[in-house]
Amino acid sequence: MSDTRTGGCQCGAVRYAFEGAPENVHLCHCRMCQKAVGGPFAAICPVPKSAFRVTRGEIAWFASSDVARRGFCRDCGTPLIFDYPHDPGIGVLAGTLDRPDLAPPVIQYGTETRVPWFDRLPDLPGQPIDENDPDGVIQRVRASNHQHPDHDTTAWPPR
Numbered sequence: 001m002s003d004t005r006t007g008g009c010q011c012g013a014v015r016y017a018f019e020g021a022p023e024n025v026h027l028c029h030c031r032m033c034q035k036a037v038g039g040p041f042a043a044i045c046p047v048p049k050s051a052f053r054v055t056r057g058e059i060a061w062f063a064s065s066d067v068a069r070r071g072f073c074r075d076c077g078t079p080l081i082f083d084y085p086h087d088p089g090i091g092v093l094a095g096t097l098d099r100p101d102l103a104p105p106v107i108q109y110g111t112e113t114r115v116p117w118f119d120r121l122p123d124l125p126g127q128p129i130d131e132n133d134p135d136g137v138i139q140r141v142r143a144s145n146h147q148h149p150d151h152d153t154t155a156w157p158p159r
Contacts, residue, residue, distance in 0.1 A: 007097040008056070009073035009080060012148030012156035015056035016080070018047045018092065025094065025103045029118075030110035036070050037079050040115045043094035044082055045103045052090050055152070098150040 005022075008015035022045035033042035059081060060074040071081030082091035094100045108114070130138040148156055 005097060006152055008148060009076050009078035009096065010147050011073060011076035013057045013075040014054065014059055014073045014080060015152060016052065016054050018052040020051055022047050022103055025105045027105050027108045028110050029108060029114035031113050032064055036064060037093065040118060043105060044091040045094050046089045046091050049088055049090045
């Protein structure tokens with residue numbers, strides 16, 4: 001039985017797959033990762049490049065330093081990949097996996113630039129996304145959703 005993991009960008013122009021579970025899944029709090037993903041940290045899933053393949057579209061690249069580059073969707077801008085071109089591994093961003101729940105982090109890096117409120121996240125109150133939506137915005141978003149579903153499709157967008 002194959003252990004294929006799949007994922008892709010928000011608009012569906014880029015889809016990928018890789019074999020096997022990622023190892024050393026980690027959160028990176030460095031400023032470069034924070035800016036690259038537009039969030040307080042990046043969740044990165046290292047996999048061998050030999051196990052990774054693009055199944056739809058083409059990844060665009062930004063050289064974030066002289067030794068590293070970031071892969072993203074040229075159409076919607078979704079950050080997808082962190083890569084050291086000389087390394088045999090590639091870092092898939094966990095949020096782009098169809099099943100990010102299957103890639104729990106095991107370590108954090110760059111903790112010297114971790115945002116100070118990070119440790120308080122578990123103490124914040126939570127609620128379902130549509131619990132407080134008196135104007136029906138969430139329903140309107142769902143009805144007009146252009147986001148690719150969390151599974152492979154033969155064609156996208158649907159016709």
